[in-house]
Amino acid sequence: MDQTDISAPVEHDRAVFPDGLMLDCGTVLAPVEIAYRTYGVLSPDRNNAILVCHALTGDQYLAETHPVTGRKGWWDRMVGPGKPIDTNRFFVICSNVLGGCMGSTGPRSPRPSAIGAQDDSGAAPVAEPWGTDFPPITIRDMVRAQNALVRHLGIERLFAVVGGSMGGMQVLEWAATYPDMVFAAVPIATAPFHSAQNIAFNEVSRQAIFADPEWHGGRYWEVGAVPARGLAVARMMAHITYLSEEALTRKFGRRVRRESMPPATPCTVAEPQSLSLFGEIFEVESYLRHQGSSFVRRFDANSYLTITRAMDWMDLGAEHDGDYGGPFAGTRTRFCVISFSSDWLFPTSQSRILVRALNRAAANVSFVEIESDKGHDAFLLDEPDFDRTVRGFLSGAAEHAGLECSVAKAEGIRGDGVVLP
Ligand SMILES: CC(=O)SCCNC(=O)CCNC(=O)[C@H](O)C(C)(C)COP(=O)(O)OP(=O)(O)OC[C@H]1O[C@@H](n2cnc3c(N)ncnc32)[C@H](O)[C@@H]1OP(=O)(O)O
Ligand SMILES: N[C@@H](CCO)C(=O)O
DSSP states (O other): OOOOTTTOOOOOEEEEEEEOOOOOOOOOEEEEEEEEESSSSSOOOOOOEEEEOTTTOOOOOOSSSSSTTTTOOOOOOOOOOSSSSTTTTTTEEEEEEOOOOOSSSSSEEEEGTTTTTOTTTTTOOOOOOOOGGGGOHHHEEEEEHHHHHHHHHHOSSSEEEEEHHHHHHHHHHHHHHHHGGGEEEEEEEEOOOOOOOHHHHHHHHHHHHHHHHTTGEEEOOTTTTOOOOOOOOOOOOOOHSSOOOHHHHHHTTBBBBBBGGGEEEEEEEEGGGGSSSSSOOOOOHHHHHHHHHHTTTOOOHHHHHHHHHHHHHBBTTGGGTTTTTGGGTTTOOEEEEEEETTSSOOOOHHHHHHHHHHHHHEEEEEEEEEEEEOOOOGGOOHHHHHHHHHHHHHHHHHHHTTTOSOOOTSSBBBBSSSSSS
């Protein structure tokens, strides 16, 4: 059993922006705190920084033991000394997105107007969280917050921005919004818009949360509840979209769980009527329940709603008459667009739309479709071709940028964010 407990007190490294940020919705959100981690060493020229953007439910702990779950970082395979994103060479930054629940300002953060409110009893004021009153945010708002963090770290230009899925959407927003700050961009398993099908999946997830009796209109903390069943169902449904038919078949096929069988029943269901209708019968059901229940221990329902909505709003063509190339006109950023052949959530066809748009904008772009049967989340898994692509592209781009081979011994900012004397 996973020991995750999202309510456990954890001190995250944070940058605080008291004046906050102007959001796309027109609201100033203040203060804003962004929780982040860094790995590697910032070169004296401050030109070797790579920002890694996480996906929907990821966070800043990409290459170290997670302080809440106790598990390896979600991209431990990719980021570290000698790894495809080589921390002997690059200074890697990863922050929890605005709206998240791992230390950055989000629906679980105290609502400023509520801080300091004191009742007649004289008891210490209890800070009420934003909950569903948290303002709607966009992927561009997340990127604005990251921009504030990058500048806070004294970096004026990123060598690269890299990310998969929703992280890839942030990569594209970076290149579109701050073109002069991004030398190279690696959008992975993503698209410049959220498709109708993906908005539909998100809506089913949200409705599952709303249907949970413990939802309490989004003010579940007031009664000490968590809409765990709704959130788990949301994750179960979403998790199917992160895999592929081949992957599920390879992992589980039609295997039936022995413990749900009457004694001495063979592992094929000869008499299905003798089994419990609603127990865990097929292995794939048990797997999904496990994915759902472990998720609710590490994620907040209001954050899930906020972030899924931010993805839905993603449409880089919206301000350019539907032309996804419009935001990249005149760009000097080098792009490496990567898709996976079995990804049906962000299929290769959507990457091709992006590549064509970048070509229209005369951008420097390369495109790789990785053959994989692992589905959308292949970028989180062991895919040697993918690793080689990322490593090769970053090395080539580093040569063009004139980066030194190794900055491991250079003075600058250490991986834990401390400025060295
Ligand atoms: C980019 C980012 O920001 S990262 C985002 C946040 N992180 C994630 O989304 C990670 C969560 N996602 C996953 O784990 C995804 O399943 C994947 C696709 C990335 C991982 O794939 P794999 O390594 O192949 O793991 P797999 O999907 O088989 O799941 C393994 C888990 O299922 C459990 N499991 C496997 N079979 C069964 C079964 N029949 N019944 C119950 N549980 C089962 C395993 O015990 C294991 O549990 P654990 O994770 O608690 O140790
Ligand atoms: N599994 C990913 C989602 C899509 O990549 C996450 O939970 O963030």
